[in-house]
Amino acid sequence: MRITGGSVCCPDGVKRNCDVIVRDGRLFLEDASPRADGEIVNASGSFILPGFIEIHTHGAGLFEFTMGKYNLERGEFDRSEEIYAEELPRYAQRRASTGVTGVYLGTWASPLQQQQFCFRQLKKYMDSSGNGKDGSRILGGLLEGAFLNPQMAGAQNPAFIFKPEISLFDELNESGVIRLVNLVPDYEEASYRLTEYLTKKGISVGAGHTSATGEQFNRAIEKGLKYCIHFLNGPIGGSFKPFNGGGGVEAVLRENIYAEVIMDGIHVAPYYVRDVLARKGMDRVMAVSDAMFASQAQGVKEFTINGIKGRVDDGGRYVYVVDKPQLTLFSSIVTLDVAFGNLLSWLTADMQGAWHKRHEGMSFDEALIAAVKCCATNIADMLRWQGGDDLEAGELVNGKWADFVIADISGQQGNYKLIVKQVYVRGEKVWG
Numbered sequence: 001m002r003i004t005g006g007s008v009c010c011p012d013g014v015k016r017n018c019d020v021i022v023r024d025g026r027l028f029l030e031d032a033s034p035r036a037d038g039e040i041v042n043a044s045g046s047f048i049l050p051g052f053i054e055i056h057t058h059g060a061g062l063f064e065f066t067m068g069k070y071n072l073e074r075g076e077f078d079r080s081e082e083i084y085a086e087e088l089p090r091y092a093q094r095r096a097s098t099g100v101t102g103v104y105l106g107t108w109a110s111p112l113q114q115q116q117f118c119f120r121q122l123k124k125y126m127d128s129s130g131n132g133k134d135g136s137r138i139l140g141g142l143l144e145g146a147f148l149n150p151q152m153a154g155a156q157n158p159a160f161i162f163k164p165e166i167s168l169f170d171e172l173n174e175s176g177v178i179r180l181v182n183l184v185p186d187y188e189e190a191s192y193r194l195t196e197y198l199t200k201k202g203i204s205v206g207a208g209h210t211s212a213t214g215e216q217f218n219r220a221i222e223k224g225l226k227y228c229i230h231f232l233n234g235p236i237g238g239s240f241k242p243f244n245g246g247g248g249v250e251a252v253l254r255e256n257i258y259a260e261v262i263m264d265g266i267h268v269a270p271y272y273v274r275d276v277l278a279r280k281g282m283d284r285v286m287a288v289s290d291a292m293f294a295s296q297a298q299g300v301k302e303f304t305i306n307g308i309k310g311r312v313d314d315g316g317r318y319v320y321v322v323d324k325p326q327l328t329l330f331s332s333i334v335t336l337d338v339a340f341g342n343l344l345s346w347l348t349a350d351m352q353g354a355w356h357k358r359h360e361g362m363s364f365d366e367a368l369i370a371a372v373k374c375c376a377t378n379i380a381d382m383l384r385w386q387g388g389d390d391l392e393a394g395e396l397v398n399g400k401w402a403d404f405v406i407a408d409i410s411g412q413q414g415n416y417k418l419i420v421k422q423v424y425v426r427g428e429k430v431w432g
Contacts, residue, residue, distance in 0.1 A: 001021070001022040001038055001039040001040075001041060001427065002019050002020070002021050002022075002033075002038060002039070002040050002041070003019060003020040003021075003022075003041045003043050003048060003406070004019050004032060004033075004040060004041070004042060004043065004044075005032075005042050005043050005044030005045070005046075006020070006043030006044070006045075006046045006047060006048040006406060007046070007047045007048065008020060008029065008047075008048045008396055009047060009048065009049045009050070009368060009369060009372050009396060010029070010395070010396050010397070011369075011377065011395050011396075011397065013365060013369060014047075014365045014368060014369065015029070017031065017032045018030070018031065018032060019031070019032050019033060020048055020396065020402075020404065022402045022424070022427040023427075024427075025401060025402055025426040025427040025428075026399055026400065026401060026402055026427070027396060027398070027399075027400060027401070027402040027404065027427070028398050028399070029396065029397075029398055041406070041422075043406050045408070046406050046407060046408050046421060047368070047406070047407050047408070047409055048396065048404055048405070048406055049099070049372055049376070049396075049404060049405045049407060050372060050376040050377065050393065050394055050395050050396050050403065050404055050405070051099065051100065051101025051102065051376065051393065051394075051403035051404055051405055051423065051424070051425065052098070052099045052100045052101065052102075052287075052336045052337075052340070052375045052376050052405070053100070053101070053102040053103070053375075053376055053379040053380055053383075053393070053394055054095060054100045054102070054103040054104065054136070054288070054289060054336055055103075055104050055142065055180060055260070055286065055288060055379055055382075055383070056104070056106060056142060056144075056180075056229065056230065056260055056288035056289065056290050057095075057103060057104070057105060057106060057288070057289050057290065057291045058105070058106050058107075058108065058144075058290070058291060058292045058293070058331055059091070059105075059291065059292050059293040059295070060091060060094050060095065060291055060292075060293065060295040060296040060297065060335075061087075061090060061091065061094045061293070061295070061296045061297050062293050062294075062297045062300070063087040063088075063090065063091050063293055064077065064292060064293035064305070065105045065106065065107060065118055065122075066107045066108045066110050066114065066115070066118055066305070066306075067079060067108075067110075067293070067305060067306075068080070068083050068084070068087075069083050069087055070293050070297075070300065070303065072299050072300070075302075075303065077305075079117075081121060084118075084121035084124075084125070085121070085124070085125070088121065088122070088125040088138070089125070089130050089134040089135070090134075091105075091135075092130075092131070092134045092135035092136045092137075092138060093134055093135035093136075093430070093431065094135070094296050095135060095136040095335075096135030096136045096423045096425070096430045096431040097135075097296075097420060097423070097431050098296075098335040098336050098337040098338075098420060099336055099337045099340065099375075099405045099407065099418070099420045099423060100136045100336055100423075101136055101137060101393065101403035101404070101405070101423060101424075101425050101430075102136060102137050102138075102139050102390070102393060102403065103136045103137070103138055103139065104138075104139055104140050104141060104142045104179060104180055105122060105138065105141055105142065106141065106142030106143070106144045106180075107119075107141070107142070107143060107144060107145060107146075108144065108145045108156055108157075108305060108306060109144075109145030109146065109148065109153065109156035109157050109158070109159075109160040109161050109306065110145065110157075110160050110306050111160060112146075112168075112171065112172060115143070115145075115146070115172055116171075116172060116174060116175070118141075119141050119172070119173070119174075119175040119177050119178065120174075120175050122138065122140075122141050122175070122177050123175040123176070123177045125138060126138050126139075126140070126177060132425045132426060132428075132430075133425070133428065133430065134430070135423075135425075135430050135431060136425065136430070137390070137403075137425050137426075139179065139390050139391075140177050140178065140179030140180070141175075141177045141178045141179065141180075142178070142179070142180040142181075142182070143169075143172060143173075143178050143180070143181045143182065144182040144208075144229070145160060145161065145182070146160075146161065146162050146168075146169075146172065146182075147161070147162065147163075147164045147181070147182060147183045147184060147187075147191075147194070148161045148182065148184055148208075148209035148210070148235075149161075149184050149186045149209055149210050149211055149212075149235075151211060152184075152209045152210055152211050152235035152236070152237070153209060153235070154209060154235045154328055154329075155305075155308055155310065155321050155328055155329070155330040155331065156209070156306075156308070157306045157307050157308055159307070160306065163187055163190055164183055164187050164190045164191050164193075164194040165190065165194070166193065166194055166197050169181070169194060169197075169198070178203060179203055179204065179383075179386065180203065180204045180205075180206060181198055181203055181204070181205050181206070182206050182207065182208055182209065182229050183195055183198070183205050183206070183207065183220075183225075184207050184208070184209060184210035184212055185207060185210065185212040185216040185217055185219065185220035185225070186210055186211060186212045186216065188216060188219075191216075191220060192219055192220060192223045195220050195223040195224050195225055196223040196224055198224070199223065199224025200224075202385075202386040202387060203386070204226045204227065204382065204383060204385075204386065205220075205224055205225050205226055205227075206225070206226060206227040206228060206229040206260070207220065207225060207227075207228055207229060207248070208228060208229025208230050208231075208233070208235065208236060208260075209229070209235040209236075210235070210236055210237065210248050211236075211237035211247070211248070212237065212247070212248050212251075213237075213239075213243075213244035213245055213246070213247060213248075213251075214239075214244060214245025214246040214247060214248070214250050214251040214254070215244045215245040216244075217245075217248055217251035217252070217255070218245060218251060218255065221251075221255055221257060225257065226257060226258060226382055226385075227257050227258035227259065227260060227286070227382055228248070228252045228257060228258070228259045228260060229260050230260050230261070230262050230267065230288065230290055231249075231252055231259040231260055231261055231268075231276065232249070232261065232267075232268045232272055232276070233261075233262055233267045233268060233290075233329070236248045236249060236252075237249070238250060252280075253276075253279050253280065256284070257284070258284050258285070258286055258378065258382045259276065259280055259284060259285055259286065260286050260287075260288045261273060261276060261285055261286070261287060261288065261374075262288055262289065262290050262332055262334065263287045263288070263289075263334065263339035263340075263342050263343055263374075264289075264317075264318065264332050264333075264334035264338070264339065264342070265342055265346075266317060266318045266329070266332075267290070267318075267329055267332060269354075270342070270346045270351065271351055271352060271353050271354055271359075272353075272354055273343075273346060274346060274347070274351050274353055274356070274359045275353045275354055275355045275356050275359075277347075277370070278353070278356050278359065279355070282370045282373050282374070283373060283378060283381070284378065285373075285374050285378060286374060286378050286379045286382065287336065287339045287340070287343065287371075287374040287375045288339075289332055289334050289335060289336055289339060290331050290332045291331065291332050291333060291334060291335065292319065292330070292331035292332065292333065294312055294319055294333050295332070295333040295334070295335060296333075296335065300312050302322070308321060308330070309321065309322040309323075310322065310330040311330075312333070316333070317333075318332060318333065319331060319332065319333060336375055337407075337418045337419075337420050338418075339375065340371050340375050340418045341409075341411075341416050341417045341418040343367070343370070343371040343374055343375070344364075344367050344368060344371050344409070344416040344418070345411070345414055345415050345416045346414075347361070347362045347366075347367035347370055347371065348361045348362055348363075348364060348367045348413045348414055348416070349361050349413065349414035361413065361414065364413070368409075372395075376393075376394045376395065377394045377395045378394075379394060380393055380394025380395065381394070389401075401426050401427075402424055402426055402427035403424065403425050403426065404423075404424050405420055405422070405423050405424075406420075406421045406422040406423075406424075406432070407419055407420045407421055408421060420432070
């Protein structure tokens with residue numbers, strides 16, 4: 001298959017006289033050619049992007065990975081093996097429609113047996129022939145809620161938070177599908193032991209919902225901590241004082257680890273996003289959705305998850321903990337195609353920062369490549385140390401998996417929108 005006429009977003013810039021060739025599920029770049037060798041896809045006027053990789057998400061389309069499917073009429077979740085068998089393929093299709101080609105599904109703080117059940121269902125689907133053909137390829141699980149600081153739980157229930165223990169993790173991961181773990185440094189030696197253990201097993205360790213000091217962060221980094229989970233999203237401590245190396249905010253900004261940012265413009269204000277990108281660099285920030293079942297769904301107003309009541313705001317822009325509007329947000333409803341458009345808009349606009357006096361707007365091409373890095377390349381780079389050919393994606397480079405998106409971009413400087421037209425996973429069209 002040859003995709004012609006599109007603007008190809010490569011690591012070294014946007015190429016406008018280049019074709020993408022798909023051969024045996026892998027992609028190759030060639031100079032534009034009129035010859036027709038196999039199937040031809042005309043992408044004139046469109047952009048060809050690497051498929052987005054979603055490493056922090058919990059659900060969509062009324063399906064919540066930890067809870068099952070939400071019944072609008074009863075206001076309750078239904079959970080059974082049959083429901084997961086039906087909903088996981090649908091979830092993969094929904095996320096593919098947003099430009100996502102690889103995804104990791106995460107659990108909330110909840111009873112251990114409940115999380116074990118969820119990961120068992122995920123393994124069944126990951127091992128099925130439909131994975132990567134129904135839609136996005138599901139690459140593994142995220143264990144978010146088990147090893148938090150209970151004082152920084154946000155919208156999660158502290159009753160289901162546990163002290164880090166190797167035996168407890170092994171029990172949770174009986175299915176073997178967990179590839180990312182939220183493990184805060186706050187428990188010190190217990191945290192460091194488990195961080196080192198997970199790192200040796202090829203599992204990426206992140207930290208969010210934490211009040212760890214800078215020194216505790218640095219110790220965890222020595223043991224293998226790779227990234228910060230939803231950076232600046234409320235439950236992370238900071239300190240302007242000189243003691244203990246500051247807090248988590250200072251550690252993440254100083255150290256060469258990756259930082260997730262929820263790119264809905266609500267969890268983190270756009271001017272702080274620009275500040276973080278300026279400080280961390282375009283190669284260390286990862287766009288995430290942290291989306292829940294109310295994403296890509298209609299009719300959800302108020303609900304309860306593990307004893308915590310949430311509500312969708314009247315404008316349908318965000319979700320919050322009841323009685324704490326604007327103080328404690330409850331996951332998000334953003335999708336990565338929207339996040340990509342947000343990034344492109346913010347990066348091309350002149351903007352006053354909080355820590356930086358002023359950010360000049362980038363050129364369209366510069367902003368486009370930066371947005372690609374945040375939504376795809378940087379995430380693949382953070383994960384790639386795990387090994388395995390599943391992670392040979394995230395950028396349009398010869399020989400990588402043909403996981404890519406054909407999309408249009410509408411709007412003007414400071415106000416862009418990404419419109420996903422077609423999505424391919426390993427060279428096979430899964431959406432559009």
